[in-house]
Amino acid sequence: MQYDYIVVGAGSAGCILASRLSQDGRHSVLVVEAGGSDGSFWFQIPVGYARSYYDPRVNWMYQSEPEGALNGRRVYVPRGKVQGGSGSINAMIFVRGAKADFDDWARAGNPGWGHDDVLPYFRQLESHAGGASEWHGAEGPIHVTPMRGMTHPITDAFLESCRALGLPMNADFNGADIEGAGVYDINTNKGRRSHSSAEYLRPALDRANLAIERDALVEWLTFAQDGRVSGIEVVQNGVKRRFTARREVVLAAGAIGSPQIMQLSGLGDGDRLKDLGIAVRRHLPAVGQNLQDHLCASYYYRATIPTLNGAFASLFGQARLGLQYLMTRKGPFAMSVNQAGGFFRGAPDEAGPNIQLYFNPLSYRIPAEPKAGLKPEPYPGYLICFNACRPQSRGSVTITSAEPHVAPAIRPNYLSTDRDIADVLQGNRLVRRIAAQAALATVTSEEVSPGPAIDGDAALLAYFRDNAGSIYHPCGTCAMGPDAGTAVVDSRLRVHGVAGLRVADASIFPNITAGNINAPTMMVAEKGAAMILEEAR
Template sequence: MPDTRDGGSFDYIIVGGGTAGCVLANRLSADPGVTVLLVEAGAKERSPWIEIPAGFYKLLTNSDFNWRFTSEPEPNTLHRRIAIPRGKGLGGSTLINGMIYVRGQAQDYDGWAQRGCTGWSFAEVAPIFRRIESYDGPDPSGTRGHDGPLPICEVSERPEIGRAFLAAAEQAGFRRNPDYNGDRQEGFGYYQVNQRDGRRVSAAKAYLAPVRHRRNLVVQTGMRVTRIELSAEGRAVGISARQGNDSVRFSARREVILAAGAIQTPQLLELSGIGDAGRLRSLGIAPVHDLPAVGENYSDHFCTRMNWRVSRPETLNGQSRGLSLFRELLRYMRNRSGILTFGTGLAHGFVRTREGLEGPDVQYFFMHASYGNAAERKLEREPGMTLGIAQLRPESRGSVHAVTPHIGDQPAIRPNFLDTEEDRRAMIAGMRIGRKVIEQPALDGWRDHEMSPGPGCTSDADWLEFARSNGQTIYHAAGTCRMGSDPSSVVDPELRVRGIDNLRIVDASIMPTQVSGNIQAAVFMIAEKGADMILSSRG
């Protein structure tokens, strides 16, 4: 093995160049008096498909841009291995996600504050959301940001079938909502996405690209961090990493900041000797700091996808083939419009599945497409439409833990989906309501027949079996380094790792509970707030 070379010393070392890492690199390097190192395991983001919104179909299963994790087989989901996509490269999951931007509900963040996460109530984080956003849509509540670094717009294409779906939702008794990120989430409408002029805007594009020229910011790609270096006094003093066959060590004068995400942040902590001492010893890792909560509290949004055959040809199944696809390519090249601007959702719905709930507990994703393989987004040849159903605030909790002392070996991911009675009830109720919407008269001219689960699915047992056998994640892994004020949490409300000085975590792993919707907006907010905390602590 070659000797480890000295990579130099920096004030701040950021581990992970995904959503949070790009924000942190921007904000921390704004002070020319400090030096910042951003280390990303993925290569440079070189693919023509990144900026094309529909390019996620190409990138979602590409190992150059996706770590391609899978869950462990579990009885709740009939021992299936479920894909857990995680973005790789500068921009992380914003390179391959559906671009859907959802703040969540105010009570999500108020719930964090009530759990002891001081400073994280919605009133305190709402200004940060406004700082992030450059929103060009309707803002009837006056709560949106309009000059931030991240452009947000409603989906630009409005196909006739999408309008029919929204009419069907109104016929089923649900309201139209002009802005689900405003003062009320409940209702149906078009999704908001991080795009500008028909192009995807990743975290790297919005936050990192404008500051790459800064002389005090160094960005290393293709470099895998293998360990956090700790002093005998329990202080993070740097990192060890590998780049090709080279071993490199970097020193941190102020802080090491983990932004590797809800899967790899807990794995890296464990490989560095921070975690449950007994578990670490069983892996041959010498414990440095006993912190049993590392890797626990895993949560994700579980989603079922109901499909219908469509009686008209105007769906993505046909429009993305042959001569139709060629015409759409020309259209996109000419004016950045057409089907290539679509991500994973056209129209949304946020509903309450029972009386007495403070806010919606189920989210819908309508798309005029149907998939032979939902996990890989492989379209069928015949026209179809899909309604995805996800419970917003799952109670089930799982775990992520290292299985070997080697960073290159995938950790064991155990989501434990559908473990609680409430999770099962909400999913069943959400699917029943979804069928009710699609069966409204507004879709009579489109709906041919229900393919999955099919009209034979009527009892609660039938619906639950469908969820267990067909449900997938919608890629919102979170919670594995839980924030809290209690001693059993991994980080305190300032995002400092308990028991280790100069080490913070700033990514989705710190979320105590899920937010009500796609989590990329919350991760941008966490990173902005984390940067504020780091900068304010310099004194």
């Protein structure tokens, strides 16, 4: 079958691309998704992300290769395998990133991607509960809800401890400045997950010029005789199918999937592809390189007052919270468990915020065995999690087989720079300084882990190496830049030297943004769709 545009991946970016490209009715659009529908109730209720965390039916459940700086441990890399992609299974924190993040994109040779250039697209995708302003949109598809006024009472103790330490307060991380302590915004609408599948794609599927193929794994791109990308080949329910694109194929399969598809199609490092028996279509050594992620670890505390541990640990408590949600669309089931936090300078001489914190009024451990499930600690507790905002370590995503069903090798290469290790040490000290302030100290009976016996830079760095994991923000593997030797797409998101192919997802980030990356990923899709339509006209 033939379409004007084929969008590969119905994730946070792909749903937006499919909706915008089909909006005026002039172009036929196909969106292809390897997973199934996200129609289940659990994809609508915010707390439902706990159920999809270890569910292979809707989650790729990748594992990294052994990480040397983490004592040889493999790190869990969940990615959405369902309509809505990772936006269907994430914790819904809505953070755009710091102004400097995007200005750095522009300085890297990508005109049109500075903060002032991308702000209109952030505003375009958003309906903020506070209404329109210089910083916020009020008519976009994605609803953004501040959690201020809805958080657990112990969250106030965290914020007061930050204030007592002299840290700035911030009422809006998506406003004039990202720095400071505050309560996070989430993408929900009247207590339901508001993501690009629900708000962009589902309404658009009523259009005659938009089609979707689910449970269809893209094996590789197809090419015309002149080398132009002409379409895709998929396997769907055991049957191979081909689809043709008259204009373009747009990859939106994410930081893992997009470079994997390119390499399977002969686009990547020529020597590596030849070793796998793959015919080289274009030598693009940067495909799959530049992988970046936020690496985090948590401090666990036992509280002297009730936290969410009690309610979440008992069937009665869960039933009560569930009833509250069904009756009012409010309460913990309508929110993210990451309620507060912020962006801070780990040392006074830092040029800007380099540490992000999350404060959870629930302490829980992620089990090593998926069947164990996510369970709260058996005491009233809270945790403080931290990661570096802009880590310098760079890794890779590379295929190890010409077989599309074989997962690629994911090598984040965490903590491979002195700067990243310095950020870890600063984060450790910052968490403990905050926890030592009176507001938190008076409602805390003990630091459970790492515990007071683990002290000093060497011991705390060892704790981090033993316990750190991804906070699930992989990006950068099809980086945007002007040089085909070090980047994959140009500033118009066109793959260097390959006609008919673009990439528009988190893989094009030249550098990772401060904070959670779902919002900037959606911005990339909005801007990417606008550029595609501009050129079509």
